[in-house]
Amino acid sequence: MARALYTTDKLGFAEIKQLIKAHCLSEMGREMVDKIQVMHQFDQVNKFLGQAKEFKNILLNDEALPIHHFFDIKSLANKARIEGVFLTEEEFYQVNASLTTVFAVIAYFNTRAGVYPNLEALFEHLPIEKIILKKIDQVIDQKGKIKPNASRDLLDITSGIAKAEQEARKKIDQVFKNANSNGWTADGSLTVRDGRLCIPLLAENKRKLKGFIHDESASGQTVYMEPEEVFSLNNKIRDLDFDRRREIVKILTALTSELRPYIPLLLSYHGLLSKLDFVRAKALFAIDIEAEMPQLVNEPLLRLVNARHPLLFLNFKREHRTVVPLNIKIDEKTRVVVVSGPNAGGKSVCMKTVGLLQMMAQAGLLIPADEASVTGIFKQFFVDIGDDQSLESDLSTYSAHLSKMKEFVERANGNTLVLIDEFGTGTDPQFGGPIAEAVLESLNHKKIRGIVTTHYSNLKVFASHTEGIENASMLFNNTEMKPLYILEIGKPGSSYAFEIAQKIGLPQNVLNLAKNKVSAGQKKVDTLLVDLEREKKEIYDTRIRLERQQKQVDLLLAENEKLKSYLEENKKSLIRDAKEEAKTIILNANKLVENTISEIKSSNADKEKTRALRENLNTELQKNTIKPVVTKQLPADEELKPGDWVKLTDSETTGQVIEIVRDNVVIAIGDLRTVAKRKKVAKVSRSEVPKEVRRSFSSNSGDIADFSPEIDVRGMRTEEALGAIERLLDRAIMMGFGNLKILHGKGDGILRKMIRQYLRKYEQVDRMEDEHADRGGDGITYVYLK
Numbered sequence: 001m002a003r004a005l006y007t008t009d010k011l012g013f014a015e016i017k018q019l020i021k022a023h024c025l026s027e028m029g030r031e032m033v034d035k036i037q038v039m040h041q042f043d044q045v046n047k048f049l050g051q052a053k054e055f056k057n058i059l060l061n062d063e064a065l066p067i068h069h070f071f072d073i074k075s076l077a078n079k080a081r082i083e084g085v086f087l088t089e090e091e092f093y094q095v096n097a098s099l100t101t102v103f104a105v106i107a108y109f110n111t112r113a114g115v116y117p118n119l120e121a122l123f124e125h126l127p128i129e130k131i132i133l134k135k136i137d138q139v140i141d142q143k144g145k146i147k148p149n150a151s152r153d154l155l156d157i158t159s160g161i162a163k164a165e166q167e168a169r170k171k172i173d174q175v176f177k178n179a180n181s182n183g184w185t186a187d188g189s190l191t192v193r194d195g196r197l198c199i200p201l202l203a204e205n206k207r208k209l210k211g212f213i214h215d216e217s218a219s220g221q222t223v224y225m226e227p228e229e230v231f232s233l234n235n236k237i238r239d240l241d242f243d244r245r246r247e248i249v250k251i252l253t254a255l256t257s258e259l260r261p262y263i264p265l266l267l268s269y270h271g272l273l274s275k276l277d278f279v280r281a282k283a284l285f286a287i288d289i290e291a292e293m294p295q296l297v298n299e300p301l302l303r304l305v306n307a308r309h310p311l312l313f314l315n316f317k318r319e320h321r322t323v324v325p326l327n328i329k330i331d332e333k334t335r336v337v338v339v340s341g342p343n344a345g346g347k348s349v350c351m352k353t354v355g356l357l358q359m360m361a362q363a364g365l366l367i368p369a370d371e372a373s374v375t376g377i378f379k380q381f382f383v384d385i386g387d388d389q390s391l392e393s394d395l396s397t398y399s400a401h402l403s404k405m406k407e408f409v410e411r412a413n414g415n416t417l418v419l420i421d422e423f424g425t426g427t428d429p430q431f432g433g434p435i436a437e438a439v440l441e442s443l444n445h446k447k448i449r450g451i452v453t454t455h456y457s458n459l460k461v462f463a464s465h466t467e468g469i470e471n472a473s474m475l476f477n478n479t480e481m482k483p484l485y486i487l488e489i490g491k492p493g494s495s496y497a498f499e500i501a502q503k504i505g506l507p508q509n510v511l512n513l514a515k516n517k518v519s520a521g522q523k524k525v526d527t528l529l530v531d532l533e534r535e536k537k538e539i540y541d542t543r544i545r546l547e548r549q550q551k552q553v554d555l556l557l558a559e560n561e562k563l564k565s566y567l568e569e570n571k572k573s574l575i576r577d578a579k580e581e582a583k584t585i586i587l588n589a590n591k592l593v594e595n596t597i598s599e600i601k602s603s604n605a606d607k608e609k610t611r612a613l614r615e616n617l618n619t620e621l622q623k624n625t626i627k628p629v630v631t632k633q634l635p636a637d638e639e640l641k642p643g644d645w646v647k648l649t650d651s652e653t654t655g656q657v658i659e660i661v662r663d664n665v666v667i668a669i670g671d672l673r674t675v676a677k678r679k680k681v682a683k684v685s686r687s688e689v690p691k692e693v694r695r696s697f698s699s700n701s702g703d704i705a706d707f708s709p710e711i712d713v714r715g716m717r718t719e720e721a722l723g724a725i726e727r728l729l730d731r732a733i734m735m736g737f738g739n740l741k742i743l744h745g746k747g748d749g750i751l752r753k754m755i756r757q758y759l760r761k762y763e764q765v766d767r768m769e770d771e772h773a774d775r776g777g778d779g780i781t782y783v784y785l786k
Helices: 013-021 027-034 042-061 073-080 089-110 117-123 131-137 152-181 203-208 228-288 310-318 347-362 397-411 429-445 457-464 497-503 508-517 520-602 607-623 691-700 718-735 750-759
Strands: 191-193 196-202 211-216 222-227 302-307 326-330 336-340 380-384 416-420 449-453 469-477 482-489 645-648 654-661 664-669 672-677 681-684 710-712 739-743 765-770 780-785
Touching (some): 013 228, 013 347, 027 228, 042 117, 042 228, 042 718, 042 750, 073 089, 089 131, 117 228, 152 196, 152 228, 191 222, 196 203, 196 228, 222 228, 228 750, 326 482, 347 380, 347 416, 347 449, 380 397, 397 416, 457 469, 520 672, 645 664, 718 739, 718 780, 750 780
Parallel strands (some): 336 449, 380 416, 416 449
Antiparallel strands (some): 196 222, 302 326, 654 664, 664 672, 739 780, 765 780
16 A cells, blocks of 8 residues: 555644544543554444444434443453452453443344444444353452452451451440549540550559550640450451451452453453443544435545534524535546636635545544535545745755655656645746646546646646646635635636735835836736636525525415415315205205195195295295405505405405515415415405314414424434424414524534534524523523524
8 A cells, every 4th residue: 555645733633633532531541542544444444434424323313322431440350360360449440341231232222223333333343241240240240349248258257347346346335434434534435546446544544444556636636545354356357357358359260360361352342442432532532523324436536515614603602693505616627727716715614524524534434514515535635735844854944845856746647636725836936837737737647536736827728728627716705805715616716915905004105116026917817807707606696595595485375386286186175065955955956846836735825824834945045145255455655564354356265465575465374385376365254264164274384473493302312302393493484583593502513513503504584692501501492483
């Protein structure tokens, strides 16, 4: 494998590793982070990325992994290798706790077999030897102390100590009681000196008791005596304590010997714990930078979609600012991108973002970019950024750059990613430009991939007519003289030297003098670039505006289609119900007529009887006569307002006004929204609206007056919370509310991060802020709508 030239410090890779280390729980995990390096094997990179993605999914969407203890059992296993050496009680406790964690983790994944294949591979074929735990549990208790019944001899010794201590205490209590009653004792109670229980006696009474004096007070007025009656018992207790210690060493030595055959397995368990801590730290860092797993291909190419520099993203996040995302593609067709534009316009950040994210991906780290992004495999990274002047090697800045160019030209190939900042600078532009062009041409012949930033016009011209090389520029607002930090592929950019100089206040006579010294051709080229930049900005703004309008049109068309289907379905249903009702009315009418005729015949056409029957017929007819609906037509000078109930004049459809835009009225009909001309609607009172319509509208959408722009998602899972927030956001946008309040709680902050990341995808969202610290702080998010 070819040797790669890394300049990780200048790309920020070392800072990334430090941020990951901060998430590790153990020293073993931190050691693994220190060993992170760029990999070149596709399967290996894919496996590491898959592990990080799966662990991130566990942290966000699954029950917590039962990781409770991370002890360095490797050092304990190496200690236990040595014959005659034994592990202490605390060390056995650490082994026991670590193995309990290992077995709990394996059981966790066994209940989810096939869900996290890359993480399951970490312990594949790893045997579960619970006999180790069983042996330790027989000797060590849950607090890490040896059990009194760990052996028969230890139990006897422990019982003997307890019995002797009880007897000694009983005797010394008797002696203390007698001495106290005789007035020999000083103020106080029994005390311990040199590990022995003693009686505090007044110094003048010390000869009135037989015993051994262990200590006296600072004033000399009190002595601490161990009575002769308990002296022999205390000696016996001390001897038993020595026996107990010897027995514990014997037990621990035997237990260590039983553990010794399992040392290789213990080292495997140690490896699993280290890897879990390592992958967990990578997943937590991925959540911090809102990273995703890109699509990985076994080719030297990349396509970044909405990529952000992770370090810049974290800095901006603390300042509540947003990073402008980067979109760039490097493949067989566009092998080298030459980025030009003004100083401080984002050229170097663009290049560093590409280099750092590609290195992160090949190191098995998730990257802050959309899942649609694609990263390949590069065998070498050649980077030239900043001033590499060397006093030791007697190299100037430009000489150091040329030395690197020599290395690049000699050793680069089609699997190399080359990143060169401010290509060709450091010497006379008259000569630096041609040398840079020659180097770029040579590198292009080798089919390298890369990004070059420059101000040189000859490189822009060379890129415009050379296959495999593409111009790009950082967009600049030349009206406000502000960079936009947006990369535009396909056109070179101006350096805006004169414009920026004018803005910072350089005297006009100096500017005019400088302009006169620029050649006419160069002046013309730069003017064309500025005009082109302006046109590009106008086209970009127009495109964004048209895309928004198209989205609104598509939304209205979709809603109209839904409304049409809704009305068609209701029409069929109403006709069907009407036919059934008409059929019933006709059947009842036939029966009534037949009965009436029969009654008339039976009464021999009696006038009174006939008149009563005719009135009965009229009464039944009135029951089935449809009364004309009188709707209140909206006068021209009467204003509609959101919340009013209206009826469409060309149908019997009733809805509620959501918004009024000029001569158009946005109406909510259940879950559907439609737009009608003002003259096509008639205002109706709430009492005129059928109850089932009001009930349906209330259950599905709710009146504006009843709508609450506040939601509590504490305790919900991520997917459930995002679904509820999406429904609330839709209703708020439709009803014209300006902000929402989301209660998500603090916890470890993951739910808050996911909610904010999700809401940033909506163009209707203007910004998000935390609640005041006294009223909930970062446990509550305010969402402000445009």
